[in-house]
Amino acid sequence: QFANPANPQAHATTTGPEILRQMDGDVDAIVVGVGSGGMLTGIGRFMRGASRKTAIILADPEGSVLAPYVDTGRMVQAGSWAVEGIGEDFVPPNADLALVSQAYAIPDAESFASARELVLAGSSSGTLLAAALRYCRAQSAPKRVVSLVCDSGAKYLSKVFNPIFLAQEGWSHPDRHGTVRDVVVSRYSEGTAVVVRPQDNLRTVFSRMRSADVSQLPVVDESGHVVGLVDESDVLAALLTERDDPNKAFARPVEDVMVRRLETISADAPITDLLPLFRQDYVAIVMDGGQFLGVATRLDLINYFRIAI
Known part of the structure; x- marks a missing residue:
């Protein structure tokens, strides 16, 4: 050739x-x-x-x-x-x-x-x-x-026409502010954040985690407010309590197992403010004023430094 x-x-x-x-x-x-x-x-x-x-x-x-x-x-x-x-x-x-x-x-x-x-x-x-x-x-x-x-x-479709891929490459929001806002890849207001509702069941949680390749999901109510966080360990714990009937566990609503104590951080905070949260194994819930912007994880922070090089 x-x-x-x-x-x-x-x-x-x-x-x-x-x-x-x-x-x-x-x-x-x-x-x-x-x-x-x-x-x-x-x-x-x-x-x-x-x-x-x-x-x-x-x-x-x-x-x-x-x-x-x-x-x-x-x-x-x-x-x-x-x-x-x-x-x-x-x-x-x-x-x-x-x-x-x-x-x-x-x-x-x-x-x-x-x-x-x-x-x-x-x-x-x-x-x-x-x-x-x-x-x-x-x-x-x-x-x-x-x-x-x-x-x-x-x-x-998973690359050129995938808004999450574009955001991960830094092309969706090329302006840099040096704040936590820059670290958030998938933004709720733009429809790219993967979330679940409190009434969704754990089968939905698992499906969305698997398709988006994430280990945790913010739980957002109909008004757009973040009311909890559900991760793999929450799903696994529910399954272990229903070993004889996994279908019963998967049918449980998210609100039954989600974590309600959330660690929030302002989108305008300096990026270094994320480090204490990550040292405690927290996922950062990023707020833009009173509105939910998205989540920031360790991997998001690593990606931020990758595209900044």
């Missing part, structure tokens, strides 16, 4: 001619990414013979070495990126970067936003569309520009 000459040849004989035919022979630029390099090279070589005016534009995830190499001719240290399918830490043998007229390094947040807001597609398509928009906005006259949507977004 990375070195097989049949790869670019396939795009030179099929993809390139199809683009030119569908554009009625008039295309100013084509925006592509590089995984193996076959598409860029095949389309680029075809256009060099069939449409000399057509510019090949490289869309590259920020962190990949390819866009910097096009811009400077030097290899840089590869970084990391969340976009899948394109970007490399080396120049693939099939990638003829001499065909590229201009390259754009697109941050992950911009790629994901483009995929979410413009089309139901994967992150690599978001990178291509973001680069195409940058290219078009830089022009002084209208241009006929082609890019590609590589696949459906249906395979990316």
Whole structure:
């Protein structure tokens, strides 16, 4: 795939001619990414013979070495990126970067936003569309520009289209205040916090814990007030008291087993104020004035420092 000459040849004989035919022979630029390099090279070589005016534009995830190499001719240290399918830490043998007229390094947040807001597609398509928009906005006259949507977004629902994943990466709330607010990933007011009602049963608790991969859930009443916290140990204790009839235990309402003594902290408190709570194995219930914002755990704090690096 990375070195097989049949790869670019396939795009030179099929993809390139199809683009030119569908554009009625008039295309100013084509925006592509590089995984193996076959598409860029095949389309680029075809256009060099069939449409000399057509510019090949490289869309590259920020962190990949390819866009910097096009811009400077030097290899840089590869970084990391969340976009899948394109970007490399080396120049693939099939990638003829001499065909590229201009390259754009697109941050992950911009790629994901483009995929979410413009089309139901994967992150690599978001990178291509973001680069195409940058290219078009830089022009002084209208241009006929082609890019590609590589696949459906249906395979990316847990990542590109998952608001919790975006929040964990720091893209939903990029502004940093240095307060506990920054640590809360899933916010109740935005509908991303996983909660239960006092009248929900323990089977519901277990199901939500398992699907969200969390070990505790805040208990919120119909008015939006936090009235308790239920964790794995509470569910397990209920099951152990009903060993002969687990179904009876799972049918118990949350309000029967939840912890009612809560450790709250202001969203505007300094982040260091979380440490005494965590040393005592508490989950922090974060309040924004009188409103429940969300919970803060040790893992949330670790994630805060990860994305701050």
